[in-house]
Amino acid sequence: MIRINIAQAVDEQSKCPWSPKMASVVPCNVTEAQGAVHQKSLFEFKSGLLHDPVSVVLVNKHRYPLVKSLLCCFQLGQEGKVPLSSALLCYNVTDKVRRVVESYFRLDSPLYFSYSHLVCRTAVEEKQEGRKDLSHPVHVDNCILNTEANMCIKEHPAYTFRDYSAILYLNGDFEGGNFVFTELDAKTITAELRPQCGRMVGFSSGEENPHGVNAVTKGQRCAVALWFTLDPRHNERERVQADDLIKMLLSPEADLSQEEAQQTAEPLSLGEANLRQSGSESPSDTTDSVAAESTDSSIEHVRGPPVDSKPKTEL
Ligand SMILES: O=C(O)CCC(=O)C(=O)O
Numbered sequence: 637m638i639r640i641n642i643a644q645a646v647d648e649q650s651k652c653p654w655s656p657k658m659a660s661v662v663p664c665n666v667t668e669a670q671g672a673v674h675q676k677s678l679f680e681f682k683s684g685l686l687h688d689p690v691s692v693v694l695v696n697k698h699r700y701p702l703v704k705s706l707l708c709c710f711q712l713g714q715e716g717k718v719p720l721s722s723a724l725l726c727y728n729v730t731d732k733v734r735r736v737v738e739s740y741f742r743l744d745s746p747l748y749f750s751y752s753h754l755v756c757r758t759a760v761e762e763k764q765e766g767r768k769d770l771s772h773p774v775h776v777d778n779c780i781l782n783t784e785a786n787m788c789i790k791e792h793p794a795y796t797f798r799d800y801s802a803i804l805y806l807n808g809d810f811e812g813g814n815f816v817f818t819e820l821d822a823k824t825i826t827a828e829l830r831p832q833c834g835r836m837v838g839f840s841s842g843e844e845n846p847h848g849v850n851a852v853t854k855g856q857r858c859a860v861a862l863w864f865t866l867d868p869r870h871n872e873r874e875r876v877q878a879d880d881l882i883k884m885l886l887s888p889e890a891d892l893s894q895e896e897a898q899q900t901a902e903p904l905s906l907g908e909a910n911l912r913q914s915g916s917e918s919p920s921d922t923t924d925s926v927a928a929e930s931t932d933s934s935i936e937h938v939r940g941p942p943v944d945s946k947p948k949t950e951l
Pocket residue numbers: 772777803815847848849859861
């Protein structure tokens with residue numbers, strides 16, 4: 637059994653906009669990599685990526701992005717208000733996503749985080765039958781989609797420096813909310829993915845991958861969305877700061893309990909990539925935020941695209 641706990645932000649007084657109070661528990665099973673729905677762009681985390689029990693977490697009711705919360709979590713960890721393992725959970729799992737994407741797409745150069753956040757989408761209290769609207773309209777992550785012209789314009793204000801995208805799903809106990817890939821017309825569905833805890837979809841961020849999210853018709857759907865860039869100038873500043881903070885917290889001088897020290901012994905793969913300074917995306921609208929843990933750093937089970945494929949254009 638693998639669990640991810642979602643804690644509600646209730647502490648208005650806190651400097652950080654959330655507190656570790658537990659509001660709900662979302663249990664999930666992640667057994668085997670279950671293969672791809674869309675052969676070239678989907679993959680799942682192997683069992684063991686998320687460990688049981690995972691006791692964390694953050695939720696952000698003030699629309700702060702995940703990485704800001706992550707930094708914040710480390711700060712609270714320092715003050716003993718949040719288990720340090722909670723911050724590491726979030727840190728590790730997002731870094732694992734980065735490494736999985738690098739590995740799957742057989743990239744020669746490192747991926748940098750350009751922006752990350754957690755979004756929970758909640759069903760509206762209205763009649764759900766026959767709903768055809770989307771929770772997140774079909775779009776492309778690094779260009780402006782023009783469905784009438786069947787083209788995507790890669791220029792400002794689009795985040796043109798995004799090269800790869802990944803969504804890590806944290807629960808599946810809701811209705812609706814499937815992720816869909818479409819053609820550039822935003823209508824023709826080419827692949828559909830059912831979110832479930834621990835499942836991840838990774839894809840190149842360009843016009844080859846228009847995508848959207850069907851309406852959530854019951855319950856709440858939570859996912860961590862991450863965008864990566866090959867351009868170090870767009871390395872996310874918050875992540876760099878988190879790297880620094882985590883290094884400091886894990887230094888031998890840091891005042892860690894024995895138990896926490898063990899939990900943090902996992903190689904963190906801080907990645908020199910993340911230690912470089914850069915500009916990052918500006919925060920966008922998020923609803924809540926959550927973190928999840930990984931203590932398994934192996935990625936050898938991840939299937940790559942066919943050897944003769946060109947990952948960046950084939951998706
Ligand atoms: O939540 C999802 O499944 C997709 C979200 C997405 O595509 C985005 O935030 O750009």
